[in-house]
Amino acid sequence: MMAGMTARAIARADFTLGDAPPSGYACRMIEKFSKIRLAAGAIAFAAAFVSTTALAQPAQPLAPRTAESDLPLDDARANMELPQVALAFRVDPANRSISGQGRYTVQASEALDAIAFDLDPRFAVTLVRVAGRVLGIGEYANPDGLLRIPLDENLAAGESVEVDIHWRGQPHVALNPPWEGGFVWSTAPGGEPWIATAVQGEGCDLFWPCIDHSSKRIDRLDMSVIVPNGLVAAGNGALVGTTANEDGTTSYHWRARDPSNYGVTLQIGPYDVVERDYESQFGNTIAIRFWHLPGNKAGARRLVAEMETYLDFFESKFGPYPFSDEKVGVAETPHLGMEHQTINAYGNEYRESELGYDWLLNHEFAHEWFANQLTHQSVNHMWLHEGIAQWMQPLYLGWLHEDEGVYDAEMARFRRQIRNRVPLVAPEGTLPDYNDRSAGWGTDIYYKGAWVMHSLRYLVGEEVLFDAMTRLTYGTDDPQPGNIRPVNRTTDDFRVILEEMTGDDLGWFFDAYFYQAELPRLTVLRDGYDLTLKWDSPAEAAFEMPVEIIVDGEVRRIEMENGSAHTYLPRPDAQLSVDPYMRVLKEELPQSGA
The missing domain is CATH 3.30.2010.30 (Zincin-like)
Incomplete structure (x- = not known):
């Protein structure tokens, strides 16, 4: 528990855990919604918690819709915003099940005659209430993972309605977390339940009703997690309070602002x-x-x-x-x-x-900036999360050790991992598959993305690049604590910012690296005193990346207007090295000539 945080009562509310009418003892919950009441005997959690036999998870594949995130916002979800959400979870480790309640403030950005949430159809939806009216079972449906709820009265743009949803069931078990996600039901060394969720690829709908799209966020989330005594639920945001309940459980109430959907998590253990x-x-x-x-x-x-x-x-x-x-x-x-x-x-x-840091912790922490603060507009631009966060690792090591050689060594290691089989940014209207090993996109968004940043550093200079990243990440050049809200970005947003800051057209760079699988190729031809350099790229625009060369120990930067350049050597047998410091991401070709 956090220092200085004491258990305390939180005001009364009108929505319940379980499905029975509100009666019996109370669990503490959210300040605005007051106290969550629990029907006496509604669910025998106390008995379930001390059970030593867990129910087996059925071998049930995910519904096609549930298995995908960022499906097009082609239904009511497109015109729904969620300024406030309150979630309450009861987690039953013995039965590997959860029951949940959500209260949603739904605001219409355009006129709405219905609302919709993504939710894995394996869950039983036990209650839907809209504007205080409980809907009959036949009035809503979730056959395929899209929970459709009609509205008695249409919402005009700017209007809001309160929606309550209750659900329960055994959530999908992660097959290979975190890459193939879901719930992880494990056991700590002391024998206690040890539980986690990891749902980035499949999405938030694996365990709660949400709008499973990167462009949608919640302004404020209140989340109560009820677990057996002896366990702790670590959550998003700040801890509001804990409550010891009368049924052998403890409630943990967390409050977060602007959480990303897949960033909402349950982390439970002793x-x-x-x-x-x-x-x-x-x-x-x-x-x-x-x-x-x-x-x-x-x-x-x-x-x-x-x-x-x-x-x-x-x-x-x-x-x-x-x-x-x-x-x-x-x-x-x-x-x-x-x-x-x-x-x-x-x-x-x-x-x-041996490099003096924990690579995993460093990478995940980088995501607080490049995933949680800056969030891609859709999964097609996932390199903005993974590639930039991956680049932070060698950049941090160079800073930590004050040794650019450490940085260069890590970048050389990264270079060997790049596949170049599909474009780094998938075409709009398609969804790339992170786990498709033959395509290699799930690898390239890390390593190729990091190398694109490395080459940008050489092209525009470190000062310009870091200033551009600040603007990209915060939406301002002068971010200050207390005045920061997350932003959604695309690859093209990054291009526009860099062009504004450099005054140069960088379309050729972005076209070559993000929208083509094949890398640019640099042909080097020596003929006596003459040296010719020429870029070849499948992109439509000429690739104009400058190239460093060393001639007899002298470093030169060769500008490549229209993708080629001609220069002279001091003598035919001069020692020549092209891109000696590995600044440019390219396909490696042998040099030719006399």
Whole structure:
């Protein structure tokens, strides 16, 4: 539990856990919605929690719609905004099941005669209430993963309605988390339940009704998670309070602003917590909290100290930590990791790297800027998350060790991982498959994306690039704590910002690297004193990337107007090296000539 946080009652509310009418004892919940009542005997959670036999998860594949995120917003979801959502989860480890309640403030951006939420159809929807009226079972339907709910009265643009949804069932079990996601039901070394969610690829609809699209966010989320006593639920945002319930459970109430949909998570275990406060260079204090399993305190303390150096690096390079009013949070998980907003999942087992950092923790923490603050407009632009975060690793190492050679060595290692089989940005109207190994897109968004950033650094210069990244990430050149809201971005947004800051047309660069699979090829021809360099690219525009050469120890930068250049050597047998410092992402070809 966070330092200084005490259990306290939270005001009364009118919506319930379970499906019976509100009666019996109360669980604490959300300030606005007051107290959640629990029907006495509605569900025998106390008995289930002490059961030693878990129900087996049926081998049921995901519905096609549920298996995909960022499907086109071609229904009511396009015109729905969610300024406020309250979620309440009861997690039953013994039966590997959950029951949930959600209260949604739905605001119409355009006229609406119905609303819709994405939700895995394996869940039983047990109650739908719109504007205070409980709908009959035949008035709503979720046959395919799109929960359709009619409205008695149409909503005009700008109008809002309150919607309650209750659901329950056994959520999809992750097949290979975090890459093939879902619920992870595991056991801590002491025998206690150890539970996590990781749903980036498949989406938030794997365990709660949501709008499963990257362009949609929630302005404010209140989330109550009820777990058996002895377990801790670490969540997004700031801890509002905890409550010991009368049925052998504990409620954890978290409040978060602007969470991304796949960033909403449940992290549950017999956690202890390491706490430290960080004094930011921007004048504010940031809470660092690491929820770890018993026995791992030393490792957690070491990583908390390491995270202070991450904050030093990111804040000095790009701008303030975006969620400083909530926390920097990490929870130890039974899977490798995931960038859940303000509560990153960590499963790297505290392994110390010879390079002096934990690559997994560094990568997930980078996502607080490049995924949670800057969120791609659609999964097609996922390289903005993964490629930039991947590039942060060698960039951080060079900064940490004050040695550009460490940076160069990591970039050389990254270069060997690039596949170039499909474009980095999939065409609009298509959804790339992260797990398609033959296509390799799920690899290239990391390594090729990082290399594109590396080449941009050479093209426009570090100062311009980092300033452009600040504007891209915050939507302003001067972000300040307390005045930061997340932004959705596309690859083209990045191009426009860079063109504004450089005054140059960079369409040729973006076309070649993002919308073509094949890399540009550089032909080098020597003929006596003559040296000819020529770019060949499948992109329509001429590739005008400058090229560094070293001639007899002298470094030259050769501009490549219209994709080619001609220069002279001091002598026919001069020593020549082209792109000696590996600045440019290209297909490697042998040099030719006399």
